[in-house]
Amino acid sequence: MEKFRIAVVDRDRCKPQKCSRECEKYCPVVRSGAEAVVIEDKAVISEELCVGCGICVKKCPFKAISIVGLPHELEGKEVHRYGKNGFVLYNLPIPRKGHVVGLLGPNGTGKTTAVKILSGQIKPNLGKDEADWEEIFERFAGTELLDYLKSLVDGIRTSVKPQYIEAIPRVYKGKAKDLLSKADEIGKIDEMVEKLSLKNSIERDVRHLSGGELQRLAIAACLLRDADFYFLDEVTSYLDIYQRISVAKVIREKAEEKPVLIVEHDLAILDMLADYVHLSYGTPAVYGVITNAKGVRVGINQYLRGYLPDENIRIRDKPIEFEVFQPREGELERTVLEYPPFRKTLNGFTLEAAGGEIKQSEVLGIVGPNATGKSTFVKILAGVLEDDEGKIERDEELKTSYKPQYIKTESDMTVASFLTKINPMVNTSYYKTEFLKPLRIEELMDRNLKDLSGGELQRVAIVACLLRDADLYLLDEPSAHLDVEQRTETARIIRRFALNTKKSIFVVDHDIYLIDMISDRLIVFEGEPGKKGISSSPLSMRDGMNRFLSNLEITFRRDEETKRPRVNKIDSRLDREQKSKGEFYYYF
Incomplete structure (x- = not known):
């Protein structure tokens, strides 16, 4: 070509x-x-x-x-370019009235740039220093985007939920309630607070809100504005699966009134929420191309296969595959850690954990609502916190490596220096092949830690955790800020690492796909968020997922084509059939 x-x-x-x-x-x-x-x-x-x-x-x-x-x-179809020799974007997604349109693709391929253009935050320059609106209209003549761009110039109102909600406390000082009151232009603040479970958050200062609370606050503020089009960039970060489903329902309701476009990496939520999907592909930070709209199932499956038939473009060397493997409970070897039932009280919150054990070469997945003690649980096992009665005895010979939920750094140290300090062998062919290349860490090695984005810092933190010489590894929300490909590579790396090195790993995450791909057994957390958490002992995947999904009132099936998990449409024939049999987790 x-x-x-x-x-x-x-x-x-x-x-x-x-x-x-x-x-x-x-x-x-x-x-x-x-x-x-x-x-x-x-x-x-x-x-x-x-x-x-x-x-x-x-x-x-x-x-x-x-x-x-x-x-x-x-050539000649550039929509926007960031200066001479800068990143260039080709094509734009199209908002559709009465529908939720999804935008799916790797980080760094122009999704956020597309949202900024369509929401009127930046003016497309057609790849030049500047372009006037007549040139822009001429470029898009004969396309569905022409009318939209003209209405943008005429002053239609747009509302945007930004990608990085961590910046909210830096630009707004005050209570969450006051922020929502300023945003509320449709008089539905009480209804939105109820649907997004923000009752316990709105009287608090924005500075003291958790990541999940900030995310729901940002979504509420976006949807409370009286706009003609709504744009939501990454709505699931920091949210547990319960909150993700609540958010999906609220967005779905809004789409019945006004067009909604979402950028999202959680395939389960995107599959359940979107009517159409545009895919973005390219070389991160170099160029990005956005495809025409596709049906959501077809689009996601094409993205996973890495080949777009309509465009005759291969966007990935190999497909993202969802392996169907049998649970290995009977094959697991010796016990690495056995812990008794314990209790932890912290700032008015109580965790009651059932006893359990983790085997050699095992990956134990941990799922449940936010604020029910999952992070507290792994911190106690990691030795960062102690339980109330000192039941968790420290085995001095048992070495642990812990990746926390929230990662922040102001260090001027380069990534190379940081990783080399943890493990001097990081530049050997083994670590390059197993960790650095799959997660694209090599291109970050000369960068300072403080200059990394959230997704880049997350990838470095995952590798840093696995590079440490330990017997037990604990990773808290490794999928945060990662795109679909990075999440899949992370899942593959974690599972291969456990099998090849005979190490034991706890993984806390809200991405059901990732948990499903890597876990041998499951620990399910329940309780009243912020007040009391109760953890189960390790359960088989079927028992654990059935318990977890029944609490969510959703059912899973496998896509016939790609074998990926799919959430059944609520109250569909298959959803009713599986619920009647008590089989919320897919069965064969």
């Missing part, structure tokens, strides 16, 4: 004052007298003169340069 060439220079990574400028020195075009690469304060590459030799890419010590060949069909 004929290609045209784009050059992308990462402005943050390019540091001409710290390198020998070999990208400019060795470029054959520059050496012949033409200025294909020019270094001023940052490198600038002429895409017209670039011959695609790749020398500058290989010579750059900071991996700041990417040269990519794209099909000629995309």
